[in-house]
Amino acid sequence: MAKGHKDKIAVITGGASGLGQAFAKRLAEEGVHVAIADIGAADATVKMVEAAGRQALACKCDVSSEESVKAMARGVEKKFGSCDILINCAGLFPNQAFDTMSFADWRRILATNLDGLFLVTSAFVPGMKQRGWGRIVNLSSSTVGSVVTGFVHYVTSKAGVVGFTRALASELGAHGITVNAIQPGLTRTPGALGRAPRAGFATMDDELKSVAQLQAIKRPEEPDDLVGAVSFLTSDDAAFITGQTLNVDGGRVRS
C-alpha cells in the first residue's frame, strides 16, 4: 500500500470510464475515498470504490463549465470536507485532420482538456494550501512527443497540460503540494476504442497493435499499466517530486 493514502480524499475527473476508473479502483484499494466528477454516469466506478470498502461520491460535472465545477466542488466539500488528491483525467481525443477542423472543434477540445484543468484545479488548490498537503496528477499524452497525424487540437492541449503542470508546481511547492503529469501511450480504454482509427488503420485494434511495435515493450497498453505511477505520485513517498512529466508508454517516447 502506498504510504500516506489511508483515509485521504481523491477527486478524479473523467473517473466514470477508462483510465480515471482504473485510478479510482486502485486508490480505493489503497484506502482512499473517491469522488468522481464526470459528465457521464459513474455507477460502475462507485461500485468498485465501495467494493474496496471506501466511500464514493458521483458528481455529474462538465469540467469545461465554471458553474458545473463549482457545484461539484460544493458537493465534495459537503460529503468529504476536503480534496487531498486531484487527478485531472477528463479529456476528449477525437481524430480529425487539421484541414477539416473548425474553430468550434478546436474550442471544444481546448475547453475540456485545458479550461477544465484550470477550473477544477482552481476549485481545490485553496483547500490543499490551507491543509499544507496536496497531490495533483494531470493527464497529458505521449502524442506530445510522437509523430501522429489527426490530433492538432488534442496535442496542443496536452502540451498545455505539461506547461500548466510545470508552472503550477513552482507556485505550490512551498505549500506541501506537488503537481505532476503522466503521459500514457495509446491505451485500450472505452474512449480510445470508440474513436476513429488514424489514417492507414482499418480498426482501433490494428492501431493498438501497430503502436505496440514502436514501444520497447511490444504489447498494447492497458489501463492497469498506469495505476502504479498514479499511486506513487500521490503518495507520501513522492513528496519531493514535482513539476515532472512521466512517460508511461512501454518505452515509446524517451525524454
Ligand SMILES: NC(=O)c1ccc[n+]([C@@H]2O[C@H](COP(=O)([O-])OP(=O)(O)OC[C@H]3O[C@@H](n4cnc5c(N)ncnc54)[C@H](O)[C@@H]3O)[C@@H](O)[C@H]2O)c1
Ligand atoms: N486512452 C489513451 O490512449 C490515452 C492516451 C494518452 C492520454 N489519454 C488521456 O487520458 C485521459 C482519460 O482517457 P481515457 O482513455 O480513459 O478516455 P475515456 O473516454 O474512456 O474516459 C474519459 C472520461 O472523461 C469524461 N469526460 C469527457 N468530457 C468531459 C467533461 N467535459 N467533463 C467531465 N467529464 C468528461 C468522459 O465522460 C469519460 O468518462 C484523457 O485526458 C486522455 O486524453 C488517454
